[in-house]
Amino acid sequence: MTLALVADVILVIVFAAVGRRSHGxxxxxxxxxxxxxxxxxxxxxxxxxxxALYRDKFDPLLVLPTGVIVWLSTLVVGMLARVVxxxxxxxxxxLVAGTVLAVFLIGWRAIAGVVRRRATA
Structure with a gap:
């Protein structure tokens, strides 16, 4: 769980850094x-x-529900906090933030799922 959270934090920071750099x-x-x-x-x-929602079945590597909920929350709460x-x-x-954050926060989980399935096959 800790590594997944660290990966998410790093990817959000990379998203912010790339955005700042692309705008000079x-x-x-x-x-x-x-x-x-x-x-x-x-x-x-x-x-x-x-x-909280998936306490008994929580898996930080799942695209659904973890990746999608984390992505949507990052985008929606992030945009609301920016407004405030x-x-x-x-x-x-x-639109750009939503796309990049989806690729980052859902994408690595999709790759991890493929790796996990191949490792257990």
């Missing part, structure tokens, strides 16, 4: 933290929700 924004740690924190908050909410903190939420940004 400074790579300062404070700027990265400002961009990343809303999505890290959403990630935390998603993890708590999945653990006065950061932008243009539709194009929401």
């Amino acid at each position: 924004e400074a790579n300062a740690l404070a700027g990265l933290a400002t961009t990343a924190w809303p999505f890290l908050l959403g990630l935390l909410v998603g993890w708590i929700a999945v653990i 903190s006065g950061q932008g939420t243009a539709l194009s940004f929401v």
Whole structure:
């Protein structure tokens, strides 16, 4: 579980760093933290929700429900936190963020599932 959470945190930080870099924004740690924190908050909410909902059957490597719930929470809570903190939420940004976060947060779980199935076959 810990490694899966660490992987998610790293991928959200990479998402924020790549976004800042693609817009030519400074790579300062404070700027990265400002961009990343809303999505890290959403990630935390998603993890708590999945653990609470699937306590007995929780598996951090599952695409469904874990990956999808974590992704949606990261995106929705992240965007709401950006609104509250006065950061932008243009539709194009929401679409790009949703796509990239889906590839990151669901994608690695899909790969892990394939690896897991092949290892047990």
